[in-house]
Amino acid sequence: MSMYSKWNKLLLKGLWWLVILGMLAAIPVAYERHLSEQSSRKVEFVFDYRDLLEISDTQTDPRRFVTEQLQQMKKHGIGSVAVYESTLNELKLSRRIELFSSHEATALTQTPISANENFTYLIFAEKDSEQQLLPLINQTFNSLNVKTRPWSYKNQPGLIIEMAMEQAMLRTMDPDPITMQMLKDQGFGIVVRMSNRRPFIASQMDTLLGHLHNMGVSRFIIDGATVPGFTSEKDTSKLEEMAELMEKHHIGLANIELQKVQQKGFNTLAKRTHYNVVRLHSFTETDGQKLTENLTEEELRERVQGVADRFVLAVKDRNIRMVFLNARAVKNVDKGVILHPLDAIYDSLDGPDGAIPRIKDAGFVLGTAHEFDYVHSGWQNVAKGLLWLGAIALIALTISYFIPEITLAAFVLGLLGSAGLLVLNSGLFGKVLALGAGTCAPSLAIMYALRAGKRKLERPTGSKLGFSLSLLIRTSLISVTGILFIVGLLNQIHYMYVLDQFRGVSVLHLAPIAIVAVYWLLFTEKMSYGDRIARARQILASHISVLWVIAAAVIAAAGFYYLSRTGNEGQASAFERYFRSFLENTLGVRPRTKEFLISHPLFLLGGYMAFKYRSALILLLVGVIGQASIVDTFAHLHTPLVISSIRVVYGLVFGTLIGLVLIAVWEIVSRSWQRWVPRLKES
Structure with a gap:
């Protein structure tokens, strides 16, 4: 065995420790962010x-x-x-002054005015208005090199501003x-x-x-x-x-x-x-x-x-x-x-x-709104160093699920590349690492679940319900690593105020789906790299049927709808907005629909069925949507950590309850099928 292979093998065992170290470093950082969020109420x-x-x-x-x-x-x-x-128009709306054009002033005073004149005529409505506003108006227009001079109408004091009224009404002054x-x-x-x-x-x-x-x-x-x-x-x-x-x-x-x-x-x-x-x-x-x-x-x-x-x-x-x-x-x-x-x-x-x-x-x-009291201790710089190592380790771990032989090279290159990025652009450094860790965590979680489901299919022992519940918990805990890295790496005040944004929401939704899909198609079976390449070519060269086209169109439409509902400007139907409002008003914090209604329940059902059906692993694959959503919830950095945490917990709790209902329905249907189909054949 070469020296590289030995170090690569050792690194594979140590990467998880680096990830855990980074997670531990993120916890006090997250706590200080929580203190910052609670400082303005x-x-x-x-x-x-x-x-x-x-x-x-x-x-x-x-x-x-x-x-x-x-x-x-x-x-x-x-x-x-x-x-x-202030503007003259606003002072007029306040009933402090009245305004007239030269033409209107001619009609008002019955006094001829030069045909070449297009000035603004102003009358103060009250003595108080004249005393406080006259200096303000004179100062404003004199600073623009516009002449002003006194004017009155029926003993009401006023002013002539030698500027067209339409223009004069646009000029800005100090507040009234x-x-x-x-x-x-x-x-x-x-x-x-x-x-x-x-x-x-x-x-x-x-x-x-x-x-x-x-x-x-x-x-x-x-x-x-x-x-x-x-x-x-x-x-x-x-x-x-x-x-x-x-x-x-x-x-x-x-x-x-x-x-x-x-x-x-x-x-x-x-x-x-x-x-x-x-x-x-x-x-x-x-x-x-x-x-x-x-x-x-x-x-x-x-x-x-x-x-x-x-x-x-x-x-x-x-x-x-x-x-x-x-x-x-x-x-x-x-x-x-x-x-x-x-x-x-x-x-x-x-x-x-x-x-x-x-x-x-x-x-x-x-009360009067005030800024956050940003809590940022000096030790956070040390914590960011540990988060850096942990994030690169998490990315290298994900790569090891595909090509374990290059894990060491990926880790070293990741460290060098990110160090260079830190020197060039420290802000981009944190975003890229957070995006990498946030993408890899749910991907790694589902790949782990697929391996666990496959092992259980080969050795179907133990409690089916216990396995599916524990698998959801273990998978979600792996996804939580991505949360901690995002929170720890992007703990800056400008993210809380959305003066800068973590623009990786769509990637966090789609990239894990693509990663686990490739893993499902090419890496769940033991085969050589040559065989995997041949299988990929076979998939790409497969004849396309009408059914495939329809399926692709359905998937594309679902993907477009999925993306249209992500991010700060995501769109939702009227019914969905009503449902969201109901959940928000009932629970206080709304869990994400795709988590508790779709992904988590199907994942639980898939884990339950994995004891007997290979195709049930596809349901585990669907779980990537929920796991990516768990991580993405914390990518909205302007949302308080407490709210995001409650949202994720609600998603898991209600998703588990609905999953248990699906399992119960499956058992009823399965047992009914086993009981009645043989009788129908006999008759």
């Missing part, structure tokens, strides 16, 4: 003040409507209001100080929608942030495609100034989930502010409009319940700490009225089975 419901103003513009008494609705919001658990940077003071006096928290539409001047931004801090503002929601201070990807100097000012005034960020594109500069600003970030779930105007459609009372109740479920799920399952509520007035032609969804939104919050009581029951409290 306040949930903040925020309403868009501009939306409220726009709805009020459809009412007969806009100011009274705004006052009444703010009282209702306070009553129903909405503790904060989002205020935008009158509105902010009013909201503060009523006990609301204030969240500011901050944009990058104005030139960044550090001294002016410092003054603004100081004023906002004094008004109780502690967080920004970015309004637009770029964060304040962003100029380009290469020039981050102004971003760094902005971050320093935000830290100085203790103001953080809110990251809107499920955005197609992250705002430019957001990640840099988040990092520079030491991740003073909360995750935000947006209930959009379009979402609100669905509550104003022509619905029966029952349909409306169902939609309100769906909104409540959505809020609870966001907070509990996705680390959301800020829920941003939007609404708009909608013309209902059939009823001949203008409707708004505010009352329906209130019902979703604290109506029957509303979101807020359920959120409180889950251990959260209403």
Whole structure:
């Protein structure tokens, strides 16, 4: 035996110890992540003040409507209001000013104005508005080199802005100080929608942030495609100034989930502010409009319940700490009225089975949302080293199930290659290792199960039920190794805030299926490599029948449906959404359907039948879907570990119960067949 063969044989025995060492290293890392997740328990419901103003513009008494609705919001658990940077249009909606074009001013004053003039004429509605808004408006337009001059109409003070009204209404100013003071006096928290539409001047931004801090503002929601201070990807100097000012005034960020594109500069600003970030779930105007459609009372109740479920799920399952509520007035032609969804939104919050009581029951409290207190001890760097070795060992173990002779070479090459990747890109290093370990763990688990099932077929001794139950437990424990490596290798705060993502969900679903399929076709039988190659050629050269084409189409359709339901944007049918909601509301945490309804029960039945039927091993093969799902559950790094753990346990428990029912049905059918078929033949 060559030296390589000796070392290869020794390594095969030692790889599992490296895997176990990596798993042990991951446990305290996972515990510190759990501590981080538990450090932020306040949930903040925020309403868009501009939306409220726009709805009020459809009412007969806009100011009274705004006052009444703010009282209702306070009553129903909405503790904060989002205020935008001001525009002339928003000040007009607030009834603080009135605006006229040159043409309208001519008609109003009956005074001729030059035909070449196209200015904006402004009248202040109240003395208080003039005192507080005049300096703000003058400063804004003078900074744009736009002249302003006093104007009045019937003793009402005003202003002429030498800019076309359509353009002037788009110019951004500091948030309305009158509105902010009013909201503060009523006990609301204030969240500011901050944009990058104005030139960044550090001294002016410092003054603004100081004023906002004094008004109780502690967080920004970015309004637009770029964060304040962003100029380009290469020039981050102004971003760094902005971050320093935000830290100085203790103001953080809110990251809107499920955005197609992250705002430019957001990640840099988040990092520079030491991740003073909360995750935000947006209930959009379009979402609100669905509550104003022509619905029966029952349909409306169902939609309100769906909104409540959505809020609870966001907070509990996705680390959301800020829920941003939007609404708009909608013309209902059939009823001949203008409707708004505010009352329906209130019902979703604290109506029957509303979101807020359920959120409180889950251990959260209403209040100003704050960032996670990220727990990361120095020893985690040592733990990451052990996880590195363990992950490479797990990958090498999987390879050994196919070609055991190259295990040592695969292990050494894996170490060298990953070390090079660590030097080049440390973030990608963790993702690649996590993906490799997460893919190999369920693959290894099912390959182990197939070997165990085959041995039991050859030596059918012992309890069939005991074997199938223990096989499910052992297989799932092997899959858990993948969970620990994903959690341990990807324990960074930016994954919790989804500022970076582990984009391996589809691979984690499909790759184990492909790996165990190849193992099933070519490696379950003892044969030489030449024979395996010949068998592969035979499979590839097989004549294709119509039945095969139909089967392939069915499998492809099933695969497409399988993939369409994975990931954060997975699609589900209306019935499935209802079933999911039922499970969520009944159990608190919804187990995955493919685990407890399909994969685990069929796996149990396969283990039970493996004593007698070789074809039963195919049912064990189906178990890879459930095992991959177990690992994939923890690949959603924004979901708390407690929730993911409960989800997996529920899947195994309910999957076992359904599996036992399948076994009982099989026994009844099998015994009935054995009893009645001989009698039918005799007759």
